Amino acid sequence: MPGRNSGRRGTIATALLIVNRRARQGEAAAEAARAALEAAGLAVAPFTPPEGMSCADAIRVGLAAHAVDRIVIGGGDGTLNAAIPALLEAGLPFGILPLGTANDLARSLGIPFELEAAAQVVAHGAVRPLDIGEVNGHPFFNVASIGFSAELAQELKAEAKRRFGRLGYAIAAFRLLRRARPFTAWLTHDGVRERVKTVQVSVGNGKHHGGGMTVAEAARPDDGVLDVYSLEVRHWWRLVALLPWLRRGTQGQWREVRAFRTTALELRTRRPRPVNTDGEITAWTPARFRVRPGVLRVVAP
Known part of the structure; x- marks a missing residue:
């Protein structure tokens, strides 16, 4: 109105x-x-x-x-x-x-x-078009993740976020990191079906997530595509080594990271796994993702 x-x-x-x-x-x-x-x-x-x-x-x-x-x-x-x-x-x-x-x-x-x-x-500011991502009918602005980030969202309580801010993320992440184990997932997109062993799959509509981690260096929240990466590392300490790349959005350069762009993705796992959308658990696998280009307008620089 x-x-x-x-x-x-x-x-x-x-x-x-x-x-x-x-x-x-x-x-x-x-x-x-x-x-x-x-x-x-x-x-x-x-x-x-x-x-x-x-x-x-x-x-x-x-x-x-x-x-x-x-x-x-x-x-x-x-x-x-x-x-x-x-x-x-x-x-x-x-x-x-x-x-x-x-x-x-x-x-x-x-x-x-x-x-x-x-x-x-x-x-x-200028009024700009803004995409949203969607997983199983649940919309998101930034990123939807299965694996480590979803487990972190479950572990990090609202009270800890209010009291400790980013430090709360770091404390919970360190505790969880040492327990992280790869799981099997099937990714279907663009006519291809891939079986992966991963600790996390992230599907990004925006550029950033997790307090400054970057989905992809060139990602934008208005580019009409989803940026996907899968962390296919065998040992938890490899994630620590990956952190500088994850902050810059260049993790796709690693041999143990699968990265691609798409407009729709289906992800299946052996057993239902939670899906974290913008920091909240809102869905479970099997998960179907899509992008809805330019459906909102935001005032931004």
């Missing part, structure tokens, strides 16, 4: 502001977010969802109460992921105030992590 001010020169744009107060910086930043957006030149219609209301429902209720030009979400990747259904319904551009632990979508889009700078982008 377009705002009353849209399309008129010299008027002030109005933003619906939804802040996840349970995000790592959410409670402290809620009022600061409103002030930063107003300082950047936006009229702000804040909506504080009651306890237990999803981000998608908060957007729906907020839009029913206010006529706005854009939606602004303050939170992390999990909050943004939960907002996708309502963003698809609304058809409005949305902006991001990165208030979470990893903030990988903001990182992929080049949105600054400082609140005031991010607010300036929301007010004055």
